[in-house]
Every structure is written in structure tokens, then in C-alpha cells.
Amino acid sequence: MVSSVLAPVQQRGREALQRLGLPTRKQEAWRLTDLKRLEVLATLPEVSETSNPLMPEVSDGVTRLVLGGQMDPLDGVSLPEGMTPLTDAELNRHLGQTLYHCGCSEAWPVELNHAHSQHVLALRVCGKVSDLELVLATGAGLTATRVLLLLESNAELELLEVFPSGSSSSDGQCAHSHVLEVHLGQDARLNHGVLASGNGDASLMAHLAIEQEPRSHYALTSVCRGWRFGRLEPRVLQLEGQATTGIHGLSLTTADEQFATHSSMRFGGPEGELDQLQKAVAADRSHSIFNGAIQVPRAAQRTDAAQLSRSLLLSRRARVDAKPELEIIADDVKCAHGAxxxxxQQEELFYLRSRGVDGDEAAALLLRGFCCEVVDRLPGAAKAWMASGAIADPSRPL
Structure with missing residues (x-):
């Protein structure tokens, strides 16, 4: 049953999807997208029952919540001190605000989520709290999940969102739509990890909207592999500048998979900082896409922003598209980008082979080194998922 707070949101989302229709290649953000796969995702029925993913033991000091389908993630769970659910009145007041401020409240993936979400996990964080792990379970059909986090001033949280491999329906079609809103108060700190491992047939669309007040710190590390069709969209807004943002991402694609990362960073005031690194590894006939937009308006003087995209092609048939977009109006800034x-590198392979390492092992070592620069930044709870085999080690060769 849809909650009373989400019922009108769901109705608006359905009306918006009817009005908008499917995205087209005439829209720049969707120009490279395999729209046939998107159409399949959009027509999947809502999941009736989520499967229980293989999960490792919960690490000490970590609170685990499982989201998906019609389940209440807080049922039977004791939240740690400093973390409390929002009341319906607070939820009505805050739900959708960050999406609006980040300019994505009417984006097609968000409206898709609005139309299908039946529950929202809404939490307030005060002070330094224990680590939070959100497991996004899925099943046959389309699963929609929604999360809202309010970090008060000086709050500190380490958050890991895990999208484990889900069971597919009889024809291999299952998908996950996820929307996360986070508001960081002054001096708040959030270390945010996204570990998404598909089964080769599933689809994922995740929209992350983050707004930061002055002196807040936000660090996002995303590692995604195994999605036949995937799209990750982190959108960050520094409301008045004077905040620090770090975005580090890794996508791995093989077979005929397509995965796209569309990031957006806007500085709303002076003295903001950004450190962004996006890596991709594409094998076989797969396609990896990165679009990184940075906006520095006139009010954002003394901004220091750096963006780097690095990609590896492991096959002549693989494809990578990388497109940085910098819009700089302020005149006293440091902004750098590269792709x-x-x-x-044959020289590096030759060096390892000359010291007795065979060709396959040498390639695996170089690939692991390329990936670990991002993988090692994931929150500590991610190690348990990879060590247990519940999530494939993202730094393994494809």
C-alpha cells in the first residue's frame, strides 16, 4: 500500500510520464542512450516480491537496512543514537526540496521513480552516528526505492548503498529505479559509497541529489559493474559555496552492456572545492558513457575545481564516450579538466613479462591497479561484501 505522503507524488509522476513520453535522441542527455533498452525498462510491471539477496554478516558498528518492493525498511530495526525517522509533517515539508534545488525534480528518471515508489526511507542525522548500510533488494519487474537524509549541522555519517545482483524474471528482465536526496547542514560530513553489481541482464537507474551548506564535506565513491543497461546521475549543489566535494567513480562493462554516468556540479557561492575522477573499463562490445557538467556562476569566485576522466578499452569493439562540460562565468577561479x-600500456606489460609474469597475469595486475584507485575509497563495509563473494570484486579482470 502506498503511503499517504507518497500517494499524490505517485499520481503526479504517472501524469508526468504520460506527458513527457520516452526520452529521444534529440535530447542531448539521451543522445547516446540505447533507447530500446530504456523502453523495456519503462514497460516492466512493478515488482510484486523482492528476492533476498546473498548478504554477508553485518560488520561491527554498522546498521543495515533493506529496501525494496512493499517492505518497510524500519520494521523490526533499532536505529542508532542520533538517527531518527522523519514525521509525516517533516516528510511533507522536505521531500522533493533537494531534487528541486538541484534542478532535477522533473527529470525523466526521477518521474519514473515518483510513479512507482511506494515507500520512502526518511531519516534525520544528528551528531556523529554509526555507519549506515542500505541494501537495495530487487526482484522480477521494476523495483523503485526512495531515500531522504537530512544531516544536521556538524553531523557525520558513513553511508554505503549496495545494489546486489538480483534474480531475473523468466525472460531476464528486472530493473531498479532509485532516488536519493541528501541535505548537508553546515560543517556536516558524509562519506557516501555506491556499490552496484548487476547480473548481466538487469538494469539500474540511480539519481543522487545532494545539496551542501557552507563548510560541509561530501565524498561520493561509486563502483558499478554487470548492468546490461545502467545510468547513474549524481547532482551536487553547493548552496552558498565554501564547501568541499569529492566524486570518484568507476564503471566496468562487458558483453553488450551499456552504462552511463551523468554528473552535475554547481557552485552557488565562493570558495567551493571539487575533486572529481571518473574511470571506465570497457570490454567486448560494451559501451561506457561519461558526461560531467560543472557550473561556476559569477557568485562562485575563488572556486577550485578539477575533473579528470580516464578510460581503458580492452577490446577493439568496445566504445567509450567522454564529454566534460564546463560553464565558467566567474573570473577568479581554478578549473581544470582532462579526458x-x-x-x-605495452611498455608496462613488457616490463612485467620480462620479470617472469605471464601475459594474462600482467594484464590483470595492471587492471587491478587502475581500478583500485577508486575501489579503495569505498566505505569500510564494502570490504565484507567483496570478501564474502556476495559482490564480485570490482577490481577483478572482466
């Missing part, structure tokens, strides 16, 4: 697309 490289390459193969494994």
Missing part, C-alpha cells in the same frame, strides 16, 4: 581513453 584520456587508452589501452593497457
Amino acid at each position: 584520456t581513453i587508452s589501452q593497457l
Whole structure:
């Protein structure tokens, strides 16, 4: 049953989808998207029952919540001190605000989520709290999940969102739509990890909207592999500047998979900082996409922003598209960007082979080194998922 707070949101989302229709290649954000796969995702029925994913033991000091389908993630769970659910009145007041401020409240993936979400996990965080792990379970059909986090001034949280491999329906079609809203108060700190491991047939669309007040710190590390069709969209807004943002992402694609990362960073005031690194590894006939937009308006003087995209092609048939977008109006800034697309370096392979390492092992070592620069930044709870085999080690060769 849809909650009373989400019922009108769901209705508006359905009306918006009817009005908007499917995205087209005439829209720049969707120009490279495999729209046939998107159409399949959009027509999937809502999941009736989520499967129980293989999960490791909960690490000490970590609170685990499982979201998906019609389940209440807080049922039978004791939240740690400093973390409390929002009341319906607070939820009505805050739900959708960050999406609106970040300019994505009417984006097609968000409206898709609005139309299908039946529950929202809404939490307030005060002070330094224990780590939070959100497991996004799925099943046959389309699963929609929604999360709202309010971090008060000086709050500190380490958050890991895990999208484990879900069971597919009889024809291999299952998908996950996820929307996360986070508001960081002054001096708040959030270390946010996204570990998404598909089964090769599933689809994922995740929209992350983050707004930061002055002196807040936000660090996002995303590692995604195994999605036949995937789209991750982190959108960050520094409301008045004077905040620090770090975005580090890794996507791995193989077979005929397509995965796209569309990031957006806007500085709303002076003295903001951004450190962004996006990596991709594409094998076989797969397609990896990165679009990184940075906006520095006139009010954002003394901004210091750096964006780098690095991609590896492991096959002649693989494809990588990287497109940085910098819009700079302020005149007192430091903004740098770069993009490289390459193969494994023959000189490095030769060096390892000359010291007795066979060719396959040498390539695996170089690939692991390329991936670990991002993987090692994931929150500590991610290690338990990879060590247990519940999530494939993202730094393994494809």
C-alpha cells in the first residue's frame, strides 16, 4: 500500500510520464542512450516480491537496512543514537526540496521513480552516528526505492548503498529505479559509497541529489559493474559555496552492456572545492558513457575545481564516450579538466613479462591497479561484501 505522503507524488509522476513520453535522441542527455533498452525498462510491471539477496554478516558498528518492493525498511530495526525517522509533517515539508534545488525534480528518471515508489526511507542525522548500510533488494519487474537524509549541522555519517545482483524474471528482465536526496547542514560530513553489481541482464537507474551548506564535506565513491543497461546521475549543489566535494567513480562493462554516468556540479557561492575522477573499463562490445557538467556562476569566485576522466578499452569493439562540460562565468577561479581513453600500456606489460609474469597475469595486475584507485575509497563495509563473494570484486579482470 502506498503511503499517504507518497500517494499524490505517485499520481503526479504517472501524469508526468504520460506527458513527457520516452526520452529521444534529440535530447542531448539521451543522445547516446540505447533507447530500446530504456523502453523495456519503462514497460516492466512493478515488482510484486523482492528476492533476498546473498548478504554477508553485518560488520561491527554498522546498521543495515533493506529496501525494496512493499517492505518497510524500519520494521523490526533499532536505529542508532542520533538517527531518527522523519514525521509525516517533516516528510511533507522536505521531500522533493533537494531534487528541486538541484534542478532535477522533473527529470525523466526521477518521474519514473515518483510513479512507482511506494515507500520512502526518511531519516534525520544528528551528531556523529554509526555507519549506515542500505541494501537495495530487487526482484522480477521494476523495483523503485526512495531515500531522504537530512544531516544536521556538524553531523557525520558513513553511508554505503549496495545494489546486489538480483534474480531475473523468466525472460531476464528486472530493473531498479532509485532516488536519493541528501541535505548537508553546515560543517556536516558524509562519506557516501555506491556499490552496484548487476547480473548481466538487469538494469539500474540511480539519481543522487545532494545539496551542501557552507563548510560541509561530501565524498561520493561509486563502483558499478554487470548492468546490461545502467545510468547513474549524481547532482551536487553547493548552496552558498565554501564547501568541499569529492566524486570518484568507476564503471566496468562487458558483453553488450551499456552504462552511463551523468554528473552535475554547481557552485552557488565562493570558495567551493571539487575533486572529481571518473574511470571506465570497457570490454567486448560494451559501451561506457561519461558526461560531467560543472557550473561556476559569477557568485562562485575563488572556486577550485578539477575533473579528470580516464578510460581503458580492452577490446577493439568496445566504445567509450567522454564529454566534460564546463560553464565558467566567474573570473577568479581554478578549473581544470582532462579526458584520456587508452589501452593497457605495452611498455608496462613488457616490463612485467620480462620479470617472469605471464601475459594474462600482467594484464590483470595492471587492471587491478587502475581500478583500485577508486575501489579503495569505498566505505569500510564494502570490504565484507567483496570478501564474502556476495559482490564480485570490482577490481577483478572482466
